[in-house]
Amino acid sequence: MSLLGQLASALADGSVEVVDLTAPLAESTPILMLPEPFANTTHFTLHELSRYDDRGPAWYWNDFTTGEHTGTHFDAPVHWVTGRDGEDVSQVPARRLIGPAVVLDASEQAAADPDFLLEIDHVREWTKTHGPLPDGGWLLYRTGWDTRSADQAEFLNADETGPHTPGISVACAKWLAEETPLIGLGVETVGTDAGAAHGFDPPFPCHSSLLGAGKYGLTQLRNLDRLPARGALLVASPLPIVGGSGSPTRVLALVER
Template sequence: MIDDLALLENYIERCSNWGRWGPDDQLGTVNLITSDTVREAAALVKVGRMISLTMPYDAHGPQTGYLGRANPHLYQLTSGPGYLVGEQYDRETQTLQELRKSTGQSTAGYYDDVLVMPTQSGTQWDALCHFFWRGQMYNGFSAAEAGSAGSRANGVQNYTGKIVTRGVFVDLAAHWGVHSLEPGYAITTDDLDGYLTEKNLEIRPGDALIVRTGFLGARRERWGDYAGGPSPGLSLHTAPWIRDQDIAAIAADTWGIEVLPNEIDCWQPLHVVSLAHTGLAFGEMFDLDALSDDCQSDGVHEFMFAASPLPLTGASGSPVSALALK
């Protein structure tokens, strides 16, 4: 345990970006996405093809209640059948009433609904307020800032409109000819460097690294313990490599990006180092199978990556409609 904590503290000191962009910074590595980065990413769009990287938000997702997270549920305020029999929601009285049958389907009506979901129930960004270590979140803000009305520091709204950059696709499952990496497989820096060398790719400051293990696709029909159970993922020991490369964001097709079970006696140690201290944008449960097919078809593993979260003030995460554009 002592050795594990010493290792973790060493990585924290080695990888921290606290103060790098000033004492009030709440963007972390997203600061590395500059206007030049965006222009260079836009130049990668050659044919105008758009590939969604987002799973459906519905009741059939991977959540099981672990950490209190449920799958999204859509509830109707009004309905088409109700409209057809003359029932609609009256905007003046705010009551549901039966209107005169003569109004029926020959007049205007509407369909309205409510979406109820945890902010981290599907494809999503973690906010920098999501993880704490020794009473603090990214850049030294107190965990006390994350209260019942939302976090006063490091909320996900800080990312809104700012995550548009070059995406570099590391498709280890396809590269190794497997349907999915095995649960518990820790992706190493050698794995990442070897892939990038073979594909003749280089990482540039401000890039988004998009890592496909195949795990989401393998579990899509029967999720089981996908959410929180054993999973392939990045090794804790990739944290210094990530920091040295000045990567702006990492997204993967797993529940939590990092390997599970964790490699040391600490819960989610890569979150502790890279999210809470490096300030790295973490994108989880990205659906990368269509992108894999496309990249295998055209041989192009870099693209414009656009993935802005919703401006949910003070939220610990946000759904995202992510796109790869070629």
């Protein structure tokens, strides 16, 4: 049997499970909120065109309004000024949308400290147990933050000093971008950077370093607790928006059971 035939059989008999890492996209989906004077995206909204009525007796369909970076979404390099000469989302090669993924679990640390930052030593310690980071693959950073995704205020966790959500340190972001074979970073929070990253030097280091290095981001993932530390195959399918800086994305993981 061919390799693809083996995969089809494994999917049919359940020995390979498809785990959906995507948050449902609805008006209640949390969105990033930037302070004035910066522009903000809009909540996802459906606009009904017809529903088996005089506007269209046999069909139901909608227009929708949303931002490129709403819900579970893909960050292309051109999203950040450091990657301004890089790929837009339509230019990302299809072969780079499928690759191995590993899961680094820092949910205990994030539960104790919502401003927890992943450092290089945390990643190196993980590799001692689980092996090297995957060449051409994804690091999925589990913090348990997806449990907050039903509530905008709880998800952003902001006070008078700004948002408080876990993320990655400046040094670690630069190291992941420049010294590892990863193709991208996936997180459960509203963006790939920590809530306090506006005050880092440079600000928003995951965006700055990773997108500047031609790598990618995935945000607002869920169900990372259902994946092994290594061994999953990730499939990310953003819309190929010409000129787009990103796109809402269906993200799936294939896992051997």
